[in-house]
Amino acid sequence: QSVLTQPPSVSAAPGQKVTISCSGSSSNVGTNYVSWYRQLPGTAPKLLIYENYKRPSGIPDRFSASKSGTSATLAITGLQTGDEADYYCGTWDTSLSAVVFGGGTSLTVL
Amino acid sequence: EVQLVESGGGLVKPGGSLRLSCAASGFVFSSYAINWVRQAPGKGLEWVSSISRGSDLIYYADSVKGRFSISRDNAKNSVYLQMNSLRAEDTAVYYCARPATGDGFDVWGQGTLVTVSS
Numbered sequence: 001q002s003v004l005t006q007p008p009s010v011s012a013a014p015g016q017k018v019t020i021s022c023s024g025s026s027s028n029v030g031t032n033y034v035s036w037y038r039q040l041p042g043t044a045p046k047l048l049i050y051e052n053y054k055r056p057s058g059i060p061d062r063f064s065a066s067k068s069g070t071s072a073t074l075a076i077t078g079l080q081t082g083d084e085a086d087y088y089c090g091t092w093d094t095s096l097s098a099v100v101f102g103g104g105t106s107l108t109v110l
Numbered sequence: 111e112v113q114l115v116e117s118g119g120g121l122v123k124p125g126g127s128l129r130l131s132c133a134a135s136g137f138v139f140s141s142y143a144i145n146w147v148r149q150a151p152g153k154g155l156e157w158v159s160s161i162s163r164g165s166d167l168i169y170y171a172d173s174v175k176g177r178f179s180i181s182r183d184n185a186k187n188s189v190y191l192q193m194n195s196l197r198a199e200d201t202a203v204y205y206c207a208r209p210a211t212g213d214g215f216d217v218w219g220q221g222t223l224v225t226v227s228s
Contacts, residue, residue, distance in 0.1 A: 033214070036214075037215075039155075044219065045205075045218055047210065047215060050210050050213045056216060101157065
């Protein structure tokens with residue numbers, strides 16, 4: 001059971017928009033920065049978003065994120081088949097003194 | 111090129127030990143904390159441990175506390191994860207990861223597979 005809650009799967013058609021939620025508590029999402037990762041099969045995770053909404057260089061602006069209270073959301077617009085992957089949110093949990101991740105969301109581009 | 115390379119994975123029997131290494135290159139290693147994150151087959155990401163730049167701050171997940179030990183050698187640009195009393199549930203790909211300047215992990219290794227089985 002993950003500390004952060006994500007939907008197991010989401011899907012949308014090419015060109016459309018999809019959002020992935022990440023729900024936590026006051027000791028993690030509510031207090032600390034949230035980051036988002038994409039993981040393609042058989043590869044290491046890749047940082048998509050840090051400090052709640054910032055994109056590392058090279059990440060297109062199709063990827064955006066926000067945080068409100070104890071929940072965070074990743075949005076992907078202009079979906080492409082290459083976006084099919086697992087997406088994870090992560091943050092520091094002050095009570096646990098540990099990094100915590102969501103269980104991951106599998107994105108299918110129909 | 112900024113890079114992290116893990117090594118030391120393999121097959122080990124329950125109760126056994128293994129030492130993983132993470133070799134860094136392309137950046138000032140001593141300026142960054144390093145973390146270990148694992149992923150069991152078909153499962154999600156699980157943070158394991160972190161060590162600060164000067165080794166003064168060390169954290170462990172409850173699932174490995176008392177069994178795993180993290181250390182680093184800044185002269186060798188390396189971090190190590192000593193894993194003792196291994197269990198079947200420790201079977202996973204182990205990644206080392208570097209925190210970004212702001213937050214999150216911006217550099218990951220390719221991972222090394224640890225299989226605990228008799």
